[in-house]
Amino acid sequence: MAKALAVTGALACGAAAAYYLYGPAEDDDDADDLPTVTPSECTQIMEKITMIMQQQINNLMRKIQAQGAQIPQQMLQSYLVEHFETQLKEVQSVVFREFGKDEDEVEHACAYYEAKETRDDKVVEACNNLRSLYTNVGGRVELDLPEDLTVEKMCVIFEEYMGAVQQAQIAFSQHLQQLKARGAQVTTSQLNETRNNLMQNHVLTVLKKYDMTNLLWVAALEKYSDSQVFKAAVERCKKGGAAP
Template sequence: LHTPMDRRLTWGAAAAAAVVVVAAALHGRRGSQNKEDDHPDLTSDEIVAIFGELHRRVFQSMQRIMPQIKAMQAQIPNPEHLKMIIVGEFEKNLLQYQEEVFKQHNADEEDVKHSTWYYIDHKNDPVKEAVQSLQELYGRFGGEVEAEVPEEIDVHTMCQVLEEYFDVTMAIQARVLKETGGQMTEMVQMQLQTLVQSETDAVLKKYGLNTVTFQAGCAKFKSDPVFQKKAIEMTEQQTAMSGGP
């Protein structure tokens, strides 16, 4: 049983196996306990730079390959299988860039893990935000992340958030399609993803949420009839807009 004191930001077993250091930081798993209070080898600026560089590189890489993956949807009708492919690509890229970025900063796995937790324990907001930003990116590409939903978010508020989230997404899609004459090139898809991310982030922020806690909220209320009704309504609207059956 995990409590808030665990400060766990869990990536899931697959990520933990694939990306040892970054996953360990997000899991809340430290190295040697007797080193816990030692002054870290890396500065907080270096930790922020490491996580920021990982975020930038992985995001750019995923943007490049997502059109290819989406083109596979017809051959892979099972959404869970497709999700596994996307998450696998994310983790593969993160593992590759992790090694490169650590080397650039003359750091090893233990340095990064210990330093990251040192600054989080000492309530260093820039480090915490850098870690959470990478975690949110993982969640955007299908990675499973555990997070607590704020107490003030009940099922009715969650329905409102979901509706605004869908409305913003569909409005941006309609605008971009109109501006491009319906030509959905790779460049247009990348621009669309960036716009949707920016606008939906703003929606979530109004309610004190981010991508991770939004996903947690959807999971929390997925069995609630009120939320189910709203989710079906939004899905039907999206299908109608896309010209589906």
């Protein structure tokens, strides 16, 4: 829940970066103009930006862990969001130049290929992967949720999701026991990677079942965080009521 309720850092991004993270503006007067960036180019650009940003976040987290500093969660999230937005502005400038495109061209292309009438699935996925990375560090993205994703349905999904989290924790404990039995030597970084992979595999199974992405999941948590019905479901999970 912490990620879904994370604070939003100061907007250090340029216009294109803001679009990539928060979605297209409703009053885009140029929405009907054909983009000068092809879907393939747009996808490659977004994938490269996401790859570089993922590497930078991983490196930063390793440095923070190596220092062993105990940073309050809210302060850490604020720092990560600000760092992400600042670095994204620099990274996108480099990648745009590499592809011979400017900020406005890429922004318009993404908006065009994400529009319902001219949608390109690969571009949409590439843009959403960057947004998902942003939410993972504590950023906030607002999306239109599917009409059938009611609070009642969200409660069902949430309980299954938390059940998957519990299963991932059990699987990780079993993994640790197997390592100890073999006398294997592993680093903290390797253990963290194993834990994260187990968690992702388990929870993604639940999200895929309901045709949801990580990005949509975080947006839904944000929307229903103040719902009394949803809060009751959260309390049930805290008391061990999640499905095994």
